[in-house]
Amino acid sequence: MKELRGGVTAPEGFKASGIRVGIKKTGDKKDLALIWSQERCTAAACYTRNKVIGQPLVVTKEHLADGHAQAVIVNSGNANTCTGEAGIIAAKRMAALVAERLPVKPEDVVVASTGVIGVQLDVSPIEAGMEALVAALSKAGSIDAREAILTTDTMKKELAVSVELGGKTVTIGAMAKGSGMIHPNMATMLGFVTTDCAISSGLLQEALSESVRRTYNRVSVDGDTSTNDMVVLLANGMAGNAPIEERGADYRAFAEALDYVDTQMAKMIARDGEGATKLVECVVTGAASEEAAEALAKSVITSSLVKTALFGSDANWGRVLCALGYAPSAFDPNKVRLAFESPRGYLEVCVDGAGIPFSEEKAKLVLGAQEVTILVDLGGRPEGGGQATAWGCDLSYEYVRINGDYRT
Amino acid sequence: MKELRGGVTAPEGFKASGIRVGIKKTGDKKDLALIWSQERCTAAACYTRNKVIGQPLVVTKEHLADGHAQAVIVNSGNANTCTGEAGIIAAKRMAALVAERLPVKPEDVVVASTGVIGVQLDVSPIEAGMEALVAALSKAGSIDAREAILTTDTMKKELAVSVELGGKTVTIGAMAKGSGMIHPNMATMLGFVTTDCAISSGLLQEALSESVRRTYNRVSVDGDTSTNDMVVLLANGMAGNAPIEERGADYRAFAEALDYVDTQMAKMIARDGEGATKLVECVVTGAASEEAAEALAKSVITSSLVKTALFGSDANWGRVLCALGYAPSAFDPNKVRLAFESPRGYLEVCVDGAGIPFSEEKAKLVLGAQEVTILVDLGGRPEGGGQATAWGCDLSYEYVRINGDYRT
Numbered sequence: 001m002k003e004l005r006g007g008v009t010a011p012e013g014f015k016a017s018g019i020r021v022g023i024k025k026t027g028d029k030k031d032l033a034l035i036w037s038q039e040r041c042t043a044a045a046c047y048t049r050n051k052v053i054g055q056p057l058v059v060t061k062e063h064l065a066d067g068h069a070q071a072v073i074v075n076s077g078n079a080n081t082c083t084g085e086a087g088i089i090a091a092k093r094m095a096a097l098v099a100e101r102l103p104v105k106p107e108d109v110v111v112a113s114t115g116v117i118g119v120q121l122d123v124s125p126i127e128a129g130m131e132a133l134v135a136a137l138s139k140a141g142s143i144d145a146r147e148a149i150l151t152t153d154t155m156k157k158e159l160a161v162s163v164e165l166g167g168k169t170v171t172i173g174a175m176a177k178g179s180g181m182i183h184p185n186m187a188t189m190l191g192f193v194t195t196d197c198a199i200s201s202g203l204l205q206e207a208l209s210e211s212v213r214r215t216y217n218r219v220s221v222d223g224d225t226s227t228n229d230m231v232v233l234l235a236n237g238m239a240g241n242a243p244i245e246e247r248g249a250d251y252r253a254f255a256e257a258l259d260y261v262d263t264q265m266a267k268m269i270a271r272d273g274e275g276a277t278k279l280v281e282c283v284v285t286g287a288a289s290e291e292a293a294e295a296l297a298k299s300v301i302t303s304s305l306v307k308t309a310l311f312g313s314d315a316n317w318g319r320v321l322c323a324l325g326y327a328p329s330a331f332d333p334n335k336v337r338l339a340f341e342s343p344r345g346y347l348e349v350c351v352d353g354a355g356i357p358f359s360e361e362k363a364k365l366v367l368g369a370q371e372v373t374i375l376v377d378l379g380g381r382p383e384g385g386g387q388a389t390a391w392g393c394d395l396s397y398e399y400v401r402i403n404g405d406y407r408t
Numbered sequence: 409m410k411e412l413r414g415g416v417t418a419p420e421g422f423k424a425s426g427i428r429v430g431i432k433k434t435g436d437k438k439d440l441a442l443i444w445s446q447e448r449c450t451a452a453a454c455y456t457r458n459k460v461i462g463q464p465l466v467v468t469k470e471h472l473a474d475g476h477a478q479a480v481i482v483n484s485g486n487a488n489t490c491t492g493e494a495g496i497i498a499a500k501r502m503a504a505l506v507a508e509r510l511p512v513k514p515e516d517v518v519v520a521s522t523g524v525i526g527v528q529l530d531v532s533p534i535e536a537g538m539e540a541l542v543a544a545l546s547k548a549g550s551i552d553a554r555e556a557i558l559t560t561d562t563m564k565k566e567l568a569v570s571v572e573l574g575g576k577t578v579t580i581g582a583m584a585k586g587s588g589m590i591h592p593n594m595a596t597m598l599g600f601v602t603t604d605c606a607i608s609s610g611l612l613q614e615a616l617s618e619s620v621r622r623t624y625n626r627v628s629v630d631g632d633t634s635t636n637d638m639v640v641l642l643a644n645g646m647a648g649n650a651p652i653e654e655r656g657a658d659y660r661a662f663a664e665a666l667d668y669v670d671t672q673m674a675k676m677i678a679r680d681g682e683g684a685t686k687l688v689e690c691v692v693t694g695a696a697s698e699e700a701a702e703a704l705a706k707s708v709i710t711s712s713l714v715k716t717a718l719f720g721s722d723a724n725w726g727r728v729l730c731a732l733g734y735a736p737s738a739f740d741p742n743k744v745r746l747a748f749e750s751p752r753g754y755l756e757v758c759v760d761g762a763g764i765p766f767s768e769e770k771a772k773l774v775l776g777a778q779e780v781t782i783l784v785d786l787g788g789r790p791e792g793g794g795q796a797t798a799w800g801c802d803l804s805y806e807y808v809r810i811n812g813d814y815r816t
Contacts, residue, residue: 049734050730050733050734051732051733051734051738051739051741052729052730052732052733052741052761053733053741079726081726082726082729082741082758082761082762082763083762083763084742084760084761084762087762116724116726117724117725117726117727117729117730118725118726118729118757118758118762118763119763120763180713181713181727181730183734222712222713223631223710223711223712224711224712224713224727224730224731224734225730225733225734226730227726227729227730227733302631303631303632304630304631304632304712304807304811305588305589305630305632305811308807308808308810308811308812309811309812311808311812312811312812312813314812314813316524316525317526318487318489318490318524318525318526318635319525319589319632321460321490321525321526321635322458322460322525322589322632322633322634322635323632324459324460325458325459325460325461325633325635326457326458326459326591326632326633330459331459333459333460333461333490334492349526350490350526352492353460353490353492354490354491354492354495354526355490355491355526355527355528395808395811396808396812397805397808397809399712399716399808400716400719400803400804400805400807400808401805402716403712403713403716403717403720404716404717404719404720404722404804405720405722
């Protein structure tokens with residue numbers, strides 16, 4: 001597997017664009033993006049499990065029911081959620097606008113929106129901008145597209161890798177947005193993954209679902225599962241590889257590359273959590289099962305008290321034990337080992353569930369890094385028994401500032 | 409029922425004291441409290457459901473196994489948690505110190521601690537201060553005791569009420585601490601309730617468990633269930649009422665008064681949440697059951713995004729719908745009605761799951777109050793079907809400041 005420059009347009013046959021049409025009321029940020037594939041794609045998707053779901057998700061689920069798609073239209077600045085029947089009409093209109101100007105059926109258009117909830121989406125600026133959006137479609141357009149899907153994000157999130165499958169180079173590209181309201185359950189805010197791999201629709205969905213479970217679904221910024229979470233994976237088959245139709249070596253190589261992409265994207269989302277000053281990783285080993293380890297790791301990275309301690313580079317490890325203790329997984333508190341690790345060093349703080357002496361100076365050094373890993377070994381089984389990693393970020397003043405006045 | 413001045417010493421036969429012995433390293437705040445009853449009491453308690461529990465809870469559970477107690481010793485500044493066998497010895501020593509100086513068996517002493525987790529508790533300052541602590545026991549001592557149990561709290565939390573039972577005046581008094589790591593499950597940080605009511609140990613526990621479920625357990629400051637949560641209720645029978653031994657009218661009158669006390673204490677804890685600028689109440693009606701309503705109300709008051717919006721007095725109601733949507737209770741998103749209410753007015757923002765126009769000016773006014781209620785009607789059943797209220801607070805810069813550097 002090789003990492004490449006670029007994002008969603010790195011695979012064969014994909015173009016993208018992004019422009020500003022004025023859905024975001026203030027500033028000069030882009031707010032409308034388009035991805036288009038020359039060939040019709042097999043498509044897979046994962047959605048939020050929130051019971052309140054955005055109108056674009058209702059429409060997209062309908063459109064992807066047949067396992068195929070060819071284009072994605074995304075606006076930022078308005079989530080088109082809690083907008084009733086008018087919101088459904090608006091989402092369908094977005095798909096229709098793409099189909100009017102490109103050789104694509106409206107039912108093959110994925111529609112996604114992100115931004116404030118509960119405000120009607122005015123489609124007229126999208127209509128007015130559609131010609132320019134289509135005209136801008138290009139290979140280089142992924143640079144504008146990755147920008148146009150952002151809201152409070154401060155970093156662009158994209159990645160591309162290639163793998164060799166039977167002598168053919170298969171490429172996977174991705175872009176995502178996600179900064180607040182991030183605690184995905186079956187998907188994350190918005191993630192778009194493209195590939196030129198030839199793969200059946202069923203296996204594409206399997207690969208995506210399996211990967212999302214271990215990547216996007218293990219990220220939390222604020223514990224709030226969004227109404228608009230969506231990860232979509234489009235495969236147009238243009239790499240010319242022998243179509244993947246069973247779970248053999250090619251499937252495993254593709255799934256591994258997809259996992260790598262999704263893991264990196266998940267970490268980018270955590271690192272760019274609203275107000276975050278550092279990426280926090282929690283690795284739990286020695287749990288009864290992978291599921292138990294996952295619940296524990298997610299509990300730690302979601303704890304407001306752990307997050308604020310990390311913001312202050314304070315080795316207040318008792319809060320980690322507290323967060324483990326209220327997670328829905330059984331373990332023996334008297335066997336817990338706890339350490340912090342970062343590029344600046346390694347610091348053990350707790351053995352057999354009780355504190356051990358450590359240097360406060362070294363703690364400040366290790367925790368002051370921009371990436372901090374919390375290592376939890378439950379000692380319940382040989383290392384590696386049940387293990388999982390989750391990603392989050394610290395909780396800063398800036399998170400409060402951003403969210404105390406997001407709407408106005 | 410009548411509200412009285414005072415707290416845990418309001419009922420007949422209870423005295424209390426609070427002093428500084430230096431467990432809190434800095435400042436001049438009191439850190440050791442004692443409650444003592446002239447007569448041995450029936451006792452009931454609820455504890456945290458966190459799997460990591462503080463050493464004082466282990467000891468207290470042992471001491472209360474027989475349903476009786478006569479004194480409570482509490483220190484703040486150190487939670488004596490994750491401290492292994494040495495911590496158990498320290499907690500037992502605290503009970504023994506009380507028994508050495510008062511006509512009380514060590515097994516009749518409740519031990520509680522609050523503060524930082526994972527640091528060994530040095531008992532020597534407690535030993536040194538014990539004589540002064542006992543000497544200070546008095547009716548007026550509740551003023552010092554309620555202070556000595558606080559950590560990051562900014563407000564004292566106490567209350568007393570009286571009810572007439574068969575011509576006798578029965579009094580209930582209470583004090584609590586709780587400001588951060590507040591998301592109780594079966595109890596809250598520390599709550600001490602005293603009464604001179606004569607009541608059987610079994611009914612005392614029933615009344616407490618039932619009340620805690622609807623009061624302390626519906627408070628959240630930061631979603632973190634503490635390791636040291638404990639509510640203890642002591643009844644010394646000195647009111648001279650006919651002992652309550654069945655669930656009749658006297659039991660109901662007592663339970664109602666207890667509920668009132670616990671509700672007020674729960675609200676005091678929420679209002680004094682770390683960094684809080686306002687008390688937030690969420691009332692859910694029209695749910696399928698009380699349990700469903702409770703889960704929904706707690707999800708709303710726990711959401712970081714709802715909390716930051718309230719800090720900013722921003723009527724970003726979409727976040728309320730989002731938090732309802734990820735709670736583990738079924739409801740129809742298209743029937744939700746949402747309004748904000750405060751002493752400054754009433755503002756409806758969402759009908760049938762979709763936004764309705766409202767005045768931003770009025771929204772700022774209503775949400776700018778120090779007490780804000782979020783009214784959620786799910787329309788699933790006639791109003792009042794399944795309903796529940798939960799209490800929390802907003803999330804401010806100050807919460808981050810307090811918790812970014814709590815330990816050092």
